[in-house]
Amino acid sequence: MSRTKLHLLVPLAALGALVFASLSYAQATVGTFYQQETFTGIESEFVCQPSPIGVVTNTVTESGHFVITDQGVHIRGTAIQDYRIDFADGTYLLSVSPSHFERTATSSVEVFTEAQQDRGTLYSADGQVIGIVSVFTLTHITWRDSNGNGVPDPGEFTSEVSQFRVTCP
DSSP: OOOOOHHHHHHHHHHHHHHHHHHTTTSOEEEEEEEEEEEEEEEOOOTTSSSOOEEEEEEEEEEEEEEEETTEEEEEEEEEEEEEEEETTSOEEEEEEEEEEEEEEOSSEEEEEEEEEEEEEEEOTTSOEEEEEEEEEEEEEEEEOTTSSSSOOTTOEEEEEEEEEEEOO
């Protein structure tokens, strides 16, 4: 299942506003965040089904902690996707997918790591278990903003690891 990175953008946007407030006081701002969102869409990347396109209903629950100092921002959290994909032939997948992420950002360096384990059950149209679908991802990125423009440019990624494993029934 394709993963949205909203859990990275929403807390960072909120925390970005807080960074400037904490800079003037030279002390740490510590807090938590929580967000839950449900959406429906087309899933076009499901690799364990003869018909790879289905309709997905996904509830994403994100929570975690942040620390803001005059040195930068540190975020650690969990995103849990609880979803169902219905395929045209009547088969469907039920899954819960926890993801753990951590991000540290300073004025010139950003480090992000995320590990996700998705273990779902694929069912036939009549509700019989077809098998287990397992997805594991690991992402690690280190980015050094050498020109100070706040945008990742070619050559600024100093470390990039992406692992993706899928097991189908």
